[in-house]
Amino acid sequence: xxxxxxxxxxxxxxxxxxxxxxxxxxxxxxxxxxxxxxxxxxxxxxxxxxxxxxxxxxxxxxxxxxxxxxxxxxxxxxxxxxxxxxxxxxxxxxxxxxxxxxxxxxxxxxxxxxxxxxxxxxx
Numbered sequence: 428x429x430x431x432x433x434x435x436x437x438x439x440x441x442x443x444x445x446x447x448x449x450x451x452x453x454x455x456x457x458x459x460x461x462x463x464x465x466x467x468x469x470x471x472x473x474x475x476x477x478x479x480x481x482x483x484x485x486x487x488x489x490x491x492x493x494x495x496x497x498x499x500x501x502x503x504x505x506x507x508x509x510x511x512x513x514x515x516x517x518x519x520x521x522x523x524x525x526x527x528x529x530x531x532x533x534x535x536x537x538x539x540x541x542x543x544x545x546x547x548x549x550x
Contacts, residue, residue: 436460450476451483495520498529505531522546 444456454473457463463470477483490496499506523529527546536543 447473447476449482450474450480496523519544519546 441456441460444452444460447453450473454470454477457467457470457473458465465471497506523546525548527548530545530547532542532544534542
């Protein structure tokens, strides 16, 4: 956003977005709203503090110890994800990181040790 675009956002809002308690918001505000260069010390510091932030730590605490998330379908109550072999290319991890959610496992399509995992994403 240009300096002219910044004027559209009130200073108290910018100050709130820059609070250090939310480094993800701080980083995105510096880069996307204020056009601060990526090598600026404030940008570097905010980006480096994202992995240790409360939001990220809470999210990672919900991860299965083996590095994946179990997903429970709210409609059926069925949990999927456990026992899925992710393989060396980690395609499933890529899709999970892109916001897809496991919907159903179909062991009869391939085999029980490597079931077909159907993933969905709201558009």
